[in-house]
Amino acid sequence: MGKALIIGCGGVASVAIHKCCQNSEVFTEIMIASRTKSKCDALKEKLKNSKTIIHTAQVDADNVEELIELINGFKPDVVLNLALPYQDLSIMDACLATKTSYVDTANYEPLDTAKFEYKWQWAYRERFREAGITALLGSGFDPGVTSVFSAYALKHEFDEIHYIDILDANAGDHGYPFATNFNPEINIREVTANGSYWENGKWVETEPMEIKRVYNFPEIGEKDMYLLHHEELESLALNIKGIKRIRFFMTFGQSYLTHLKCLENVGMTSIEPIEFDGKMIVPLQFLKAVLPDPASLGPRTVGKTNIGCIFRGIKDGKEKTYYLYNVCDHQECYREVGSQAISYTTGVPAMIGTMLVMNGTWAKPGVYNIEEFDPDPFMDALNKWGLPWKESFHPDLVD
């Protein structure tokens, strides 16, 4: 049916590409383009029995001219950006220049400032509308599935939603004292930043890891979780009308937190360049180089993730609570696509969002966050493509 250009060939891209190849009636032809072409070629070799025709290319996704040339050569229907948040704007520029639709999983963040927000990408709304192309922002799990869960809850279960708590639990054990489950640089920038949540029309800022709760997760059990700022809070606060409070919590084990504190205390998580041996280096980028590659965690990670949203609001004049979540098993993911569940839970929704833009179900000129589309086709696709969701009408609440 169509052609997709996938930029990046790391942990998340590997899963999304496996899933595109499983869905070869929709993804008849794909191009994998990344900084290191040998990774793209190795993945192509692994997937050589797929019906999807796979091409590979080298690209520097910071370079708009190179991207334009690549897009003009391959002529994809959609570009799926699975490189890093730093490349969002250059890829959006290339999509505008070639009138090609765009999908990503993480919002733009400047390399030299650890602050992600949507303002840069929302500034493209008018230009995408005029060009007649769609930009779908945040088609991963969180943001992504959690945002679609919110749209689904509002459409089917509530007249008004007042409170949302997004809970992201990873009970996976990879056996290392310290490793991150996705790109270490992006992950550490996120968790060492101040926390924040949205309440009564404004942001409330917290110290990093200041707010801790314990939650008894279905199929996982009791875990410590900490309030973080997370990008879907920004768009959901605008798109879920009448919302009074929205928070995001992520679980962390004690070993992870102890190591992180120590690395922070000695300056290893800093993004300020320093001189070392006559060269300028960024400590956090050096740290990334010595930590285990998240893509290598697949074979050794056991346990499950549970990510979902607890909603509170009003239906037919009565108060109601509702919990929508997905449980994903690290080893099952590894057996299916050779990756652990964090890459899996992001790569599957990235494929689904791309499919819905490509087949026209979600094609609408402009720049949109994922919760602005009809959630139903995405929710059906989650069940079909490996991330079935579960619901509870009497969940424990977070105080």
Ligand code: NDP
């Ligand atoms: P990885 O670091 O594993 O992969 C990133 C890939 O992008 C690598 O192949 C890398 O190339 C490539 N790349 C980086 N810079 C460039 C460039 N300038 N030009 C071309 N290619 C480039 O990251 P992940 O797979 O873990 O994460 C991918 C994205 O998914 C990130 O944006 C992350 O924030 C997002 N994410 C979203 C989640 C969600 O739920 N919404 C959850 C987890 C991640 P090379 O191989 O040479 O390093």
